[in-house]
Amino acid sequence: MLLGEFKHNVDAKGRLIVPAKFREDLGEYFIVTRGLDGCLFGYPQKEWEILEQKLKLLPLAKKETRAFTRFLYSAATECTLDKQGRINIPQTLRDHAKLEKSCFVIGVSDRIEIWSEERWVAFSAEAETSFEDIAEEMVDFGF
Structure with a gap:
């Protein structure tokens, strides 16, 4: 399970150190893509495949489905850790x-x-x- 918060810097070449705590769970290579709320999402290969299967079940005829999958896939990139535990994040x-x-x-x-x-x-x-307001709303989802 991936959890925790770590502060790092992106260097001039777009490289970012992936926290050591996350490296084993993310694996040898993983997928980074546009996320929601103005961040990036990074998925271990296994989790990306699960997400991919769910996306394939969405109705292609729906405009929102096409827009969401385009948004997610078009910017997705496979990242590999270098010897220093860094990934290169594309400019996009x-x-x-x-x-x-x-x-x-x-x-x-x-x-x-x-x-x-x-x-x-x-x-x-x-x-x-x-x-607290958010937590109250989560009750509707069985939380």
Whole structure:
């Protein structure tokens, strides 16, 4: 299970250190793509395949399905860790997440998320103020 929050920097070449705690779960190579809320999602190969199967079950005739799958797949890239535990994040993905220097890599159960520091701090502050309200809504999902 991927969990925790780690602060790292993206260097001038677009390389980011993947926290050592996540490397084994992510595997030799994993998929990074555009995420929601202005971050990037990183999936271990096994989890990407599960997501892929779910996406294939969605009705292709629906405009939203086509838009979502295009959004997810068109920017997806296979990442391999180098000897220093870094991945290279393509410019398109860095632009999407506004990754310039300082960022956060967080574990979210079956995936990692990569956030610019500015976006993560803003998101966390907003979520913290409404956490109890969100928790109340989760009751509807059996939480």
